[in-house]
Amino acid sequence: MKIPITTVNETEGHKLKIAGGNYRIIISGKQTDGEYAVIEMSVPPGAGPNPHEHPDFAETFFVLEGEVSFKSELGSYVAKKNSFVNIPKGGIVHGFKNLSDKPAKLLCTVTPAGLDDLFEEMANYLENSSLNSETEKKENIDNIFKKYGQKLYSENYLD
Template identity: 30%
Template structure:
């Protein structure tokens, strides 16, 4: 048998011998792709858990437990002057969509005023901040992916009323991989 023919025949035989093991070792090869482990969910405007996260009134609409930890989404309903100082996430990206009012957002040192219908994206590892500007309350839908940050917000909402203890806030945020700059 010549060399070329040997390699060709050996390769086919080896492929046939290994194919069942390769196919069976692929966990989702024969399942429907992108199947969620969660049930569908409809969330009405008035639905959700309301948290006061140091003055940021958040209504949590979808949590990680609802989305197979893919995304968490909440609605911010905040007064003028309220905002979040510059910070960096190491675990999740965030998207901000203004529904009502005006929000000044800074992402990667670029500041923009978002109005109803405008969206900003803040990838993890990039400093960002936001603040409600103008004279009316703002309503903003914020999404973070993957999920997990909702636990940080739940803990922050348990802090006592009044001016926040920045060291305690930084400690809670730091456990989620969020640092202030």
């Protein structure tokens, strides 16, 4: 049996709000039998994830709009429009920040899938956590990251 081609237009996909940005899961691991997921990320000016590692996932980024500084334990790179960044499996600590004065747009692919589930759980938690203290939020976010094989570091870990 042949598997049909999947098509997703600009209005489709699962839209999430995370850390002030807008994420759209274009194709999830549920649709690819866990092989990969593709996520469009709109990252606000000055924003981006703290340094983190995920040894069981490869992650790639294609910069659609803006200018983003990627940092790792091995150095840094400023990725501009049409740049490509590959974070291989193995757990190198990395993070990125939008250097632009407007939202940066990235196309992120993760192999195997799984980070898409993390983003869905994180967005759901953040949407419903307004009554939690900052300490509770941090602890719960750390627990969500651990559940998906992630480890978070402090914002200035790579400085």
